[in-house]
Amino acid sequence: MRLAVLYSGGKDSTLALMRAMELHEPVCLISVISENPHSYMYHTPNIDMTALQSRALGLPLVSVDTKGEKEYELEDLKRVARLAKEKYQIDGIVTGAVRSTYQASRVQRVCHSLDLWCFNPLWLKDQEELLKEVVRSGISAIISSVAAESLDESFLGKRIDDRMVARLVELSRSKGINPAGEGGEFESTVLDAPVFKKRIEILRAKSSFKGNSGLYHIENARLCEK
Amino acid sequence: MILIVSTCSDKLSEAEFVEPVLAIVSGKRLDERVSIAAFDSISDKERISALAQSAERIIICGTALKDFEYLAVDWSWLCNVRVPVLGICAGAHAIAKSCRVSLSEDLAIGPCLVKVLKENPLLSSDSSAYFLHQKSVDNSDEMFISLAFREGRACLLKRKDLPHYLCLFHPEVLNPDIVENFLKL
Numbered sequence: 001m002r003l004a005v006l007y008s009g010g011k012d013s014t015l016a017l018m019r020a021m022e023l024h025e026p027v028c029l030i031s032v033i034s035e036n037p038h039s040y041m042y043h044t045p046n047i048d049m050t051a052l053q054s055r056a057l058g059l060p061l062v063s064v065d066t067k068g069e070k071e072y073e074l075e076d077l078k079r080v081a082r083l084a085k086e087k088y089q090i091d092g093i094v095t096g097a098v099r100s101t102y103q104a105s106r107v108q109r110v111c112h113s114l115d116l117w118c119f120n121p122l123w124l125k126d127q128e129e130l131l132k133e134v135v136r137s138g139i140s141a142i143i144s145s146v147a148a149e150s151l152d153e154s155f156l157g158k159r160i161d162d163r164m165v166a167r168l169v170e171l172s173r174s175k176g177i178n179p180a181g182e183g184g185e186f187e188s189t190v191l192d193a194p195v196f197k198k199r200i201e202i203l204r205a206k207s208s209f210k211g212n213s214g215l216y217h218i219e220n221a222r223l224c225e226k
Numbered sequence: 227m228i229l230i231v232s233t234c235s236d237k238l239s240e241a242e243f244v245e246p247v248l249a250i251v252s253g254k255r256l257d258e259r260v261s262i263a264a265f266d267s268i269s270d271k272e273r274i275s276a277l278a279q280s281a282e283r284i285i286i287c288g289t290a291l292k293d294f295e296y297l298a299v300d301w302s303w304l305c306n307v308r309v310p311v312l313g314i315c316a317g318a319h320a321i322a323k324s325c326r327v328s329l330s331e332d333l334a335i336g337p338c339l340v341k342v343l344k345e346n347p348l349l350s351s352d353s354s355a356y357f358l359h360q361k362s363v364d365n366s367d368e369m370f371i372s373l374a375f376r377e378g379r380a381c382l383l384k385r386k387d388l389p390h391y392l393c394l395f396h397p398e399v400l401n402p403d404i405v406e407n408f409l410k411l
Contacts, residue, residue, distance in 0.1 A: 019238070019241065023236075024238060094238075101399065108291060108336075108358060111291070111292075112291055112333070112360075115292070116292070117293075119236075119238045119242065119290070120241075121238060121242060124242075124246035124398060125245075
């Protein structure tokens with residue numbers, strides 16, 4: 001099957017892409033660039049990095065901009081999925097949805113309306129296992145935003161490796177955060193993965209932190225040979 | 227042995243529809259062995275019949291909204307299975323097919339309230355449940371007992387003569403207790 005991957009540039013959509021590649025042919029990435037940092041549907045920190053990530057992967061990116069208004073987000077997704085269908089003759093869409101029935105049911109509706117298959121290979125996976133699987137799979141990701149009381153500024157920009165996994169798992173047990181960030185506790189940005197043909201090097205980034213939330217904004221980055 | 231049957235004609239869907247059910251069953255740490263029948267097994271009637279004969283419970287999982295290949299499968303082997311069977315969505319359609327009951331068009335995507343109509347061992351009270359189907363079971367001949375409803379349509383049913391349960395929503399998403407209760411039957 002020719003598939004498009006709903007790609008945020010984070011660890012889950014990268015893992016979903018890798019799972020899809022084992023059985024099918026992902027032919028493009030699709031992204032919805034939301035202006036709303038509190039979007040219900042889409043990942044927003046460093047979403048503009050998806051253009052560089054698509055080059056690193058060697059897969060074209062189809063993207064649309066959205067104001068991020070709750071119910072219009074669905075129309076935006078439909079618009080980008082239709083574009084991918086027309087341009088790359090996709091048969092279906094893959095998502096990195098894990099637990100949110102809000103997101104999953106909306107993507108299912110869009111796929112149904114366009115007669116596309118919908119695959120959610122990470123659906124209902126154990127959150128701790130999922131985080132470990134990201135590291136085991138060779139995905140190199142950093143924490144690009146935090147929004148939880150127990151996650152302070154020191155997490156921003158840090159690589160998600162075995163040590164970070166242990167830290168997040170410990171916080172999930174002591175403070176009740178979701179270790180994979182599924183509750184919006186943190187977002188991630190992938191810089192390299194086994195399926196990346198080139199890796200991403202950050203040249204300039206800026207951290208900002210206020211209250212209980214912070215952002216690691218990548219201002220400049222480039223592709224490097226692996 | 228607990229037999230978990232996949233209706234997914236595409237392997238990628240198994241992660242979404244079979245593995246979560248397997249995780250619930252495995253999480254109960256039962257003494258019973260768990261065996262999984264992939265889609266190519268259910269296309270081979272003799273093979274799946276033999277597997278079913280050694281099962282003490284059978285769970286038939288759902289599949290992707292666009293996947294209807296399971297409807298071309300001969301499910302008649304299910305008709306005389308006497309052990310408890312739980313059919314989830316496509317699995318419920320399979321039980322209906324085994325009884326020669328037809329399906330009706332009914333698109334349902336997302337969470338919806340399920341109202342319990344009749345006391346049953348799987349679902350004790352009204353609950354939100356996750357739906358993902360294009361077809362319902364036509365129970366106009368009352369082949370099944372309707373146990374619970376969504377918007378006036380039966381979504382949890384049981385064969386009158388056998389412990390075969392038809393669940394038209396996905397309990398693995400919001401109602402894992404349904405699978406756990408089934409395992410206690």
